[in-house]
Amino acid sequence: MLKVLHHHVREGLFEGIKRANADEQVRAIVIIGEGKTFPCGADIREFHTHASVKEPVLTAVGHTIENSGKPVISAIHGTALGGGLEIALCCHYRIASENARIGFPEVLIGLLPGAEGTVRLPRLSGLAFAMDMIAFGKQVNAKDAFRHGILDKLCNGNILEEAKQFATKVIGQPLDSRRLSRLDVKDAANVDLLFEVALAQVKRKSRGQIAPIYCLKSVRNSVRMSFDKAVEEEQRLIMELMTGYQSTALQYSFFADRSAPKWRLPCGASVHNTKPSRIETAGVIGAGTMGSGIAVCLIRAGVPVILVEKNKKMLEKAMKTISGILDGSVKLNRMTSEQKEQCLAILKGTSTLDKLSNVDMVIEAVYENLELKREIFAQLDKVCKPSTLLCSNTSTLDIDKIASATNRPDKVAGTHFFAPAFIMKLMENVYGTKTSPATVATVMEFGRRLGKELEATKEEIKNIRLHLTVTFCTIDL
Structure with a gap:
């Protein structure tokens, strides 16, 4: 043997x-x-x-x-x-x-x-x-x-x-x-x-x-x-x-890719003893570059998405952009025309947050302004069902300060995608001091489902980065 x-x-x-x-x-x-x-x-x-x-x-x-x-x-x-x-x-x-x-x-x-x-x-x-x-x-x-x-x-x-x-x-x-x-x-x-x-x-x-x-x-x-x-x-x-x-460098990357998803919290909860919830539907707030890219990630993984953008012209432009991105995937033989249509069929656009009342997860992707994000999360807390996870694509702001605008800080986390979100594989999930183990398990599993390479970090260390550079060169044959 x-x-x-x-x-x-x-x-x-x-x-x-x-x-x-x-x-x-x-x-x-x-x-x-x-x-x-x-x-x-x-x-x-x-x-x-x-x-x-x-x-x-x-x-x-x-x-x-x-x-x-x-x-x-x-x-x-x-x-x-x-x-x-x-x-x-x-x-x-x-x-x-x-x-x-x-x-x-x-x-x-x-x-x-x-x-x-x-x-x-x-x-x-x-x-x-x-x-x-x-x-x-x-x-x-x-x-x-x-x-x-x-x-x-x-x-x-x-x-x-x-x-x-x-x-x-x-x-x-x-x-x-x-x-x-x-x-x-x-x-x-x-x-x-x-x-x-x-x-x-x-x-x-x-x-x-x-x-x-x-x-x-x-x-x-x-x-x-x-x-x-x-x-x-x-x-x-x-x-x-x-x-x-x-x-x-590539061996370092190999081990890093495999160790990152094996998260463990100070309380003892880990990937081995915490069961994630299944995300069946999601909302994305903000139809800019990041929001549109995140929506592409989700619909390509088969997750129905409601894209929220109060500016209707910007929303229309985003829907065309997303369709164009999928057209590119078809041209590159990464999906069929039928698969493209299936993706677009599960994407809906809206200008109001009220349409998010029944989704399982919301990913906010507006620009980096703490007060704006707190305002959005306070509204989401009232609109969404109690079990909905509220996530922010923030790369710099304090998750605890965003979560404090809600009555469900245990269900708030950072889900930081890297631009362009539909290409870059790295995803940083950030948990705050009150984020529950179940929420961490769910966002980590969700990232895996999207095909991302994951990193789970605590709020106060989320901005520490390890930069790895692989230099290429020419060689004689």
């Missing part, structure tokens, strides 16, 4: 393969993940620590698997990502559940697959597919993986039982033709043309990033060099990336 490929798992897998080969009663070996998934890659927390280079390293484990005298079958369910997929590529056979997914996401943290993934995958899938998959960190469903020769069988039943049955059919079969290090790369004759096509795509979609180009170079090396030499170059390239500033 396998989990994340930290040192102890690598060690157990390494020793397990050796013991299985020494046991005369064992005729075939199946590697399967424990729980819901095949290994989801290396333990990123081990990067830059002694554990990452402690023997056996992942390549040594892979060589032990590939050199096994008995057939080794990887049984993939859930996801096989990064180092997990590299382990599978070292096996003689790969089978997977029909709903499984595989991929090399290393490029997303500024790296490349560093345990021979860039050299092995092209020998199964061909260069074009490998370049596209590795350079953009794409996850591929099992059916596509099977179609491109990465998998030997798709399973729709119990993956372990099907793996055992598969193993009985391959016992005694020659293994040399199943060892990828001894195979040639598919479509090798077109390597230069395929590289140039992929490079043009990378320059367009991943402008200024080093890792995608290194990924392409390493895949190209799988043709231009012997297997061993290409692996040596892969190691050199990943070491350059690991010690570079882009990878350091």
